[in-house]
Amino acid sequence: MKSEYKFGYVTIIGKPNVGKSTLMNRIIGQKISITSHRPQTTRHRILGIHTDDQKQIVFVDTPGIHSVAKKSNRRTINRVINKTAITSIDGVDVVCLMIPASGWTDADRHVLTALKGYKTPVVLVINKLDKLKSVNDLLPLISQSNELYPFAAIVPISALGRGSNDNVDHLLDVLTTHLPDAPPGFDEDQITDRSYRFLVSELVREQLFRRLGDELPYATAVEVTEFQLEDKRALINCDIWVEKDSHKAMVIGKKGEALKQIGTAARLNCERLLERKVFLELFVKVRSGWSDNARDLYSLGYDEGV
Incomplete structure (x- = not known):
């Protein structure tokens, strides 16, 4: 490995069903996190490990963060799932906050409040780029996002890999700039911590x-x-x-x-x-x-x- 090799942890957070698991599976190249069209399919904290010649990025896929103010979210399992997602922010090198290209919702803003008090760099990932007619349609959303929070970067992507440029490789480059110089923490052929x-x-x-x-x-x-x-x-x-x-x-x-x-x-x-x-x-x-x-x-x- 080169001396400037990068290694670090990146947590992906967002509201339920925004595409977090889809993104991690796409980067890893294998289904590590299950997906469906239903919110909160993901219930556990799951690591997905991406390794190449320059870097090893350990992605932390998390359940969707939801408001416990709703009566339907007050069951023990919902509180445990929510806490699992929020505590996954601790100790990582970068946080990816994912929102849809359709714009901020109250649920997205609720997730954003969970980041207050953390000094970890936050990269805003705007997913479902393929749903837009033109990338220029994102300009108002990017401007609004910059006013909401001092994001380290804003990267539009298509987690499903649709379109001629899904921008996922660019996201990896952006995340790498925030990782420390360190040797890999896992074997190069390991793709998850789960059995x-x-x-x-x-x-x-x-x-x-x-x-x-x-x-x-x-x-x-x-x-x-x-x-x-x-x-x-x-x-x-x-x-x-x-x-x-x-x-x-x-x-x-x-x-x-x-x-x-x-x-x-x-x-x-x-x-x-x-x-x-x-x-x-x-x-x-x-x-x-x-x-x-x-x-x-x-x-x-x-x-x-x-």
Whole structure:
């Protein structure tokens, strides 16, 4: 490695469903954080590690920060998720605050207030550049943003990689200027701090978010109960937790069709991740009130040090 090699941590924050996980997956080149069109798909703090000849950037993908003033956000799981996101700002070298190209909303401004008191450089990332007819349409938003906060830089991007210039490479260059000179902190072939076991549970949960009704995915959790990784195959069992018998019926579906579709899609994604044949079994179990019970949340890995 060269003596001027850069290494550091970058936290990506923003309101729910603004594109944080999509951006990190794009940079890493592999699905590390699950995505869906639903807000708050991401529930955990997840590291994605980008390494090249000049730098190693450790991205911290976080759950969307939301206001706990709303009654629907006062459950224990929502408070834990919110705290996980906010405490992920501590100790990093740069913060990426992501907002949509459509402009600031009250939810975006709420996230911005979480940055007050921090001296860490903040780069404003304006996502969904591909939604605009012209880059010039961003000029009023950039001017407004400069008045709201002393951002270290403002970088418009398309996290999905749409358009002739998504600007993601430029974002990496900007972030690198704020990183200290240091050797890499992780092996060059490591792309996350999370285990395969965790990533599998997330891939199953992703399908719950993508295939179930509006509220039901938020009342579900996934726990891997068996994980055997062999040379050419993987044997995996997962429990899907729900809070009511009626939820269980909906996850399973008529003649088991919903659960079959969830399992098939999750299995295919697991095979891509593990690069081998996967035998996946899913079991749906009722545990009343798990999302508002600190002990249940801890057993599912939601403590996150908070």
